Amino acid sequence: MTLTRNGSDADDLVQEACERAITRSHLWNGEGRLESWVYAMTRNLWVDEIRKRKVRTGSGTVDVAEQDSLHIEASADKAVYAKQLHKLIMTMPEGLSSVFLLVNVEGHSYREAADILGIPIGTVMSRLSAARIRLAAMISEQMERRA
Numbered sequence: 001m002t003l004t005r006n007g008s009d010a011d012d013l014v015q016e017a018c019e020r021a022i023t024r025s026h027l028w029n030g031e032g033r034l035e036s037w038v039y040a041m042t043r044n045l046w047v048d049e050i051r052k053r054k055v056r057t058g059s060g061t062v063d064v065a066e067q068d069s070l071h072i073e074a075s076a077d078k079a080v081y082a083k084q085l086h087k088l089i090m091t092m093p094e095g096l097s098s099v100f101l102l103v104n105v106e107g108h109s110y111r112e113a114a115d116i117l118g119i120p121i122g123t124v125m126s127r128l129s130a131a132r133i134r135l136a137a138m139i140s141e142q143m144e145r146r147a
């Protein structure tokens with residue numbers, strides 16, 4: 001759900017990832033965590049799907065990058081605000097958004113995120129810091145637009 005932001009898309013992605021993991025199980029060398037291998041495969045499948053959607057017309061979805069403002073109503077519930085924040089997170093470069101989602105949304109430790117993404121823990125820490133700074137700036141910018 002953190003990748004797709006949509007239940008139906010998430011179901012399709014899980015189905016495709018399971019099929020691919022089964023058909024390509026011979027490619028997993030047994031080193032590292034199986035979860036990391038499957039997550040990387042799932043993330044790559046989703047990136048490919050996003051690229052396909054950009055090429056297609058009339059897909060019925062609005063690209064996150066086209067969303068120009070953060071709409072915050074005084075009476076808006078937390079779910080609406082969270083969805084808008086997630087859209088902002090997804091506009092960040094892939095490396096930043098993945099680390100941010102794994103650590104801050106899904107609750108993985110820095111070490112777990114590093115293992116899942118196959119990057120050094122120091123890279124996780126620097127990307128997470130950059131993602132937090134960028135998100136804060138994006139929220140501030142959106143708030144200024146509303147003022």
